[in-house]
Amino acid sequence: MEYPVWQVPYVNSGLLIAIIAVVHVFVAHFAVGGGLFLVLAERLGLRRDSRPILDYVRGHTKFFLLLTMVFGALTGVGIWFIISLVNPGATSVLVHSFVFAWAAEWTFFLGEIVALLVYHYTFGRMNPRDHQRVGWLYAAFAWLSLFAINGILCFMLTPGTWSGPADFWAGFFNPTFWPSLALRTCLALILAGLFGLLTATRIADADARRALEAFCSKFVAVPSLALPLTAWWYLEALPEPQLAMVLRQTADIAPFAKTFLFVMPLVFLGGMAFCRLRLPSSVARVLAVFLLVLGFAQIASFEWVREAGRRPWVIHGHMYSSGITVVQANSLQGSFLQAAKWSAHKTVTEDNALEAGRELYVLQCKSCHGLRGPMLDIARRAGPMPVLGLETQLAGQGKLRPYMPPFLGDAAERTALSRYITEVLRAR
Helix, strand or coil: CCCCCCCCCCCCCCHHHHHHHHHHHHHHHHHHHHHHHHHHHHHHHHHHHCCHHHHHHHHHHHHHHHHHHHHHHHHHHCCCCCCCCCCCCHHHHHHHHHHHHHHHHHHHHHHHHHHHHHHHHCCCCCCCHHHHHHHHHHHHHHHHHHHHHHHHHHHCCCCCCCCCCCHHHHHHCCCCCCHHHHHHHHHHHHHHHHHHHHHCCCCCCCCCCCCCCCCHHHHHHHHHHHHHHHHHHHHHHHHHHHHHHHHHHHCCCHHHHHHHHHHHHHHHEEEEEEEECCHHHCCCCHHHHHHHHHHHHHHHHHHHHHHEEEEEEECCCCCCCCCHHHHHHHCCCCCCHHHCCCCCCCCCCCCCHHHHHHHHHHHHHCCCCCCCCCCCCCCCCCCCHHHHHHHHCCCCCCCCECCCCCCCCCCHHHHHHHHHHHHHHHHC
């Protein structure tokens, strides 16, 4: 109601965010776990006095720097860009409510940048003990970045007793903060081990390669053992409405939840294979790539379940996915178009019914539904229902279908939206 809607043909806003966010989260978790990986791998090379292992760590550091600090930072900017376009209302709430957390996270990220650059460019030039201290600094800053961001991400699903921007700590340390932090820490360590395997399998020295494969496999296997416990803790911490949404109320969440559960033992077994078996280098490379794909599927499925579990909210209990707050919805009397700031038509007539229906679709439906796209296609979801059938669904929306926000508007607006869906979108 407060902001214009950014319209992209065919796809919905959730898919646009997912395309950028999942890739960024994948790389960002690697950035968190990779700091600890680099320091311990360097310590392994120093303890064994192995030049091939130290050369590997130097090369892996450059790869790590380019992927996390260049590509990861660009995708992070991309997330801010897309969420500001897709849901400016929710972005405004997050900025104003957690400005201290954002400032802290950006400070931690600056510490990451400086520490990693120093670590990379002084490799072999600085005293090994001091060099590892710089690595420990990077690892600490990276985990603190996760700590700060985790509170804001969890808040959107489980705001707890948060009541507004002045209630910072209640929103930040919300019901799922600690289990989510534990789960994400496990995922970060697993990804560090998987990326380590990807680069370790290319080492020419056979002894160094086997030592590093065994080292990387521990990074995969140990947190994989803890991951089911943290996932169970996370589910236990979810309030009943969110837990019901994740487990029972929408069919499209179940495949992603099953994917997460299915991938967990596969990643663990793959990591153990590198530890227990002497694989030929060609087989090891293929397996490392396959495990990294599984790692991506693991974190992507978790993010999808977490995001979808918010339905029909973008901030649970406070703002619907359409960007309309509960306060605005409760205060609305009669016509929605009359109250909407970005509608050209304020009343529905026979002459403008389809245009008014299009505005209602954009303002209340477009945030979740696309048209002929890969996600929540409105034409397929509406099916063969006639205008009267859609009107009936809109009247009960939010009650019979709790994963959808209630339709806001009067009877004429319900008819206009139903006609637009059946006569224009479905026909198109």
